Amino acid sequence: MQIAKHKVVTIDYTLTDADKNVLDSSEGREPLSYLHGTGRVIPGLESALEGKSAGEELAVTIPPEEAYGQRNEMLVQEVSRGQFETVPDLAVGMQFQAQTMAGPRVITVVEVENDKVTVDGNHALAGMSLNFNINVVEVRDATAEEISHGHVHGPGGHHH
Numbered sequence: 001m002q003i004a005k006h007k008v009v010t011i012d013y014t015l016t017d018a019d020k021n022v023l024d025s026s027e028g029r030e031p032l033s034y035l036h037g038t039g040r041v042i043p044g045l046e047s048a049l050e051g052k053s054a055g056e057e058l059a060v061t062i063p064p065e066e067a068y069g070q071r072n073e074m075l076v077q078e079v080s081r082g083q084f085e086t087v088p089d090l091a092v093g094m095q096f097q098a099q100t101m102a103g104p105r106v107i108t109v110v111e112v113e114n115d116k117v118t119v120d121g122n123h124a125l126a127g128m129s130l131n132f133n134i135n136v137v138e139v140r141d142a143t144a145e146e147i148s149h150g151h152v153h154g155p156g157g158h159h160h
Contacts, residue, residue, distance in 0.1 A: 001054070002139065005036060006035065006036065007037075007141060008142045009049060012027070012134070012135040013135075015130055016131045017128055017130070017131070040150075044060075044062030045132060048132075053139060057133075058134050059134075061131050064128060067125060067129075072122060076110070076119070080115060081116060092112060093108065093109065095107065
């Protein structure tokens, strides 16, 4: 069976950056399962997997435009420490969900200095080409319930 829209795809993968640093991997964990054609993985990866079958292996580089986009420096902003008054131990690396004009966005604290906090609304992998080594473990038809919910359910059915 080939990977196509509304197929449940299970992959083992390793994700590296341009310097071959491992950013994420399914090694030592369960493989990743997702519902193909529903935006559950980055567009470039979904395109690269289209038409593949269980047992196939591939290495693919996904450019930023087909992954998490280019960095947008307008998403880096300095705000008042008062915006985080309920967070006594505010530290670099902490993440929060902020309501923006474009909807909810995860922001990361990148600097805390006196009464100013610098936050970054870019995805951590924005602006990066991503290298994937993938082994397609399984491809199966999605159930009607998985299709209607837009995501894969675990063994035995509904788990949310």
